Each structure stands twice: as structure tokens, then as C-alpha cells.
Amino acid sequence: MSTHQPPHGRTNPPGNDSSESEDEYTTAEGRYRSRVKKYKSPAEFSTPSVYQKGEEVYVYNPGQRQPLGPYVIVEVLGKEQYRIKETASGRVHPKLVQGHSLLVKE
Secondary structure, eight states: OOOOOOOSSOOOOTTOOOOTTSOTTTSHHHHHHHHHHHHHSOOSSOOOOSSOTTOEEEEOOTTOSSOEEEEEEEEEETTTEEEEEETTTOOBOSSOEEGGGEEOOO
């Protein structure tokens, strides 16, 4: 005895003759889709890194009152990633550090 089970996921109900060629700005779904396309695409131009090689920085550590450091930026990598080393000992930090975790003492 076999029973027919409907497919899972989105379906096109009978009588709905809408096509993909519809102007994507006329429907709510189309407007949403166009906004997603707009913000999903990468930047059209490269943005300069916030910190430069040789700059002295501190590393923000959640849960601690004082940041770690001081460190010196050894290498600037893409996507706001930095390789740093301790100023006092010269040891390179074992992991790449994200730009949002770095602080500069003023």
C-alpha cells in the first residue's frame, strides 16, 4: 500500500503562473531578494588596513580589565588579520589576531 506524499520544500501552487522574469522590484519577495543581492556582494574597492606594520598595539581580552600587551604588528594580512609579536620578549603571538581585537594606547 503506497501513499502519495507531497514533496518537501517550496512548491508552486496550482493557478500561480508567476515566472522568474517578473520585475524583481514589484513584489515584496523581489524587493527583499534585491536587497540581499546588494549587500551580499563584496566591496567594489579595497579598504586600507586600520593598523600598519610596526605599530604598537594591545589585544583586548574579554573578561579581563586590562588588555594584553604591548605587541608590535609584524605582518598585515588580508581581511583585517594581523600577525603580532610581544615587545618585551620578541615572541610571535601563536594565532592571527583580528583587527577588532586590537587597541592603540593614546
